[in-house]
Amino acid sequence: MKKENSTNAINARQLRGDCGTVFTLSLIGNRWKPAIIWRLLDGKMRYTELKKSINGISERVLVLQLREMENDGLIQRIIYPEVPPRVEYELTPLGYSMEPILEVMSSWGLEHMPAQAEMQAAG
Numbered sequence: 563m564k565k566e567n568s569t570n571a572i573n574a575r576q577l578r579g580d581c582g583t584v585f586t587l588s589l590i591g592n593r594w595k596p597a598i599i600w601r602l603l604d605g606k607m608r609y610t611e612l613k614k615s616i617n618g619i620s621e622r623v624l625v626l627q628l629r630e631m632e633n634d635g636l637i638q639r640i641i642y643p644e645v646p647p648r649v650e651y652e653l654t655p656l657g658y659s660m661e662p663i664l665e666v667m668s669s670w671g672l673e674h675m676p677a678q679a680e681m682q683a684a685g
Contacts, residue, residue: 589634590660594619594627596667599653599660602637606652636660 590596594616601607601615613624628651631637636657642648653660 586663589631589636590663592627594623595631595636596664598624598627598631599636599657600664602651602653602657603661606640606650608648608650612651631657 590599597616597619598612601612607615609624609628613619613621616624628637628639632639635654637651638654640650640652642650
């Protein structure tokens with residue numbers, strides 16, 4: 563648990579407020595958030611569909627990431643009043659605005675992956 567008034571927390575808030583890159587990375591800068599956004603670019607998904615589509619993510623982590631992304635305004639959670647209850651997740655306009663960023667990051671990553679670099683050097 564982080565202390566809200568620690569020097570580190572104060573510095574992080576200040577940097578997040580001053581730097582666009584830091585702010586962007588604070589929203590999507592973790593292992594799973596880009597994958598979640600990428601899956602939701604195709605439209606609404608139920609929790610189980612989302613979980614199955616992201617290889618290796620645990621239920622705990624998926625729930626945590628979805629909550630954080632909802633709090634940050636990237637996704638919305640839609641609860642249908644049915645029995646059993648049905649919940650879907652979809653990107654908000656802010657979430658959809660991340661698509662060009664993710665595409666550029668993906669292209670850069672594919673171009674600079676060690677396996678890609680080795681194959682390019684050999685070819």
